[in-house]
Amino acid sequence: MNGIEALKHYPDPSPAKDRLLLAMLPGMGIKIEDFATQGLVKLAHAARQAVDVITVKPDQTLYLDGGVAQVLEQTILTPAREAGYRRVWLLGISLGGMGALSCAAKYGDNIEGLILLAPFFGTQGTVAELREAGGFAAWRPEASAATPPEREIISWLxxxxxxxxGPGLWLGHATRDRFATGHRLLAETLPPSKTVEVDGGHDWAAWRMAFQALMARAPFG
Incomplete structure (x- = not known):
């Protein structure tokens, strides 16, 4: 598939007709099968709603040129509408969080919510700009050295x-994550009920723990 390295479906075993689609986007070095082997697909299927999961890995060059949103719209959002899904969520880990945010910035009307697990949304320099500005509210894109994809994401946020x-925002992150500074800036702007900070680093143990804690709060209703 053009622009997509890998894609896999995990339908919810429930016979319920009212179903939600959750697309999971991995970070660098993560295989789409890892979402199943690391337990995230099982956690999604344990929700009160019937949640069909699709794991999808866009070509990583799309994150650099800003093309990831269009590819996700063509691969996930349009087929979901055609299949009759009325509710579509995106989950992104690390760089996958950037993909989810990019897609929301362009096609947010077609997305109900985002679950961001340790999301990467800017380089250390870009996050330093946010911190020095005093957070998201005071950041000014015209004075930023961020890349165009970063500016689009942060402006949308x-x-x-x-x-x-726009889509609902849920954030899971860890105390010792290498991107923790940016995560905390984002967490400060969200309701406490929609953020989880767990003990750990930038790894599956922390992501799984954070996702489990977020799912316990019934983000899908």
Whole structure:
């Protein structure tokens, strides 16, 4: 498939007709099968809703040129609408979080919610800009040295966090994650009920623990 390295479906075993689609996007060095072997697919299937899971890995070059959102729209969002899904969520780990945010920035009307696990949304320099500005609300894109994809994501987050309509945001992160500074800046702007910080690093143990804690809060209703 053009722009997609790998894709795999995990239908919910429930016979329920009212179903939700959750697309899981991996970070660098993560295989799409890892979502199943590491237990995230099972956790999603344990939700009160029937949750069909699709794991999808876009070509990593798309994150550099800003093309990841269009490929996800063509691969996930359009087919989901055609299949009759009325509720679509995206889950992104690390770089996959950037993909989920990029897609929401362009096609947010077609996405109900995002689950961001240790998301990468900017380089250390970009996160330092956010911190020095005092957070998302005071950051100014015109003065930023961020890449165009980073500026688009942060600008969208800025307006969404200020109350603009858009997908729901849920964040899971860890105390010793190498991107922890950015995660905490984002967590400060979200309701405490929609953020989880666990003990750990940038690894599956922390991501699984964070996702389990978020799922216990019934993000899908």
């Amino acid at each position: 800025q307006t969404r966090l200020a109350g603009a309509p």
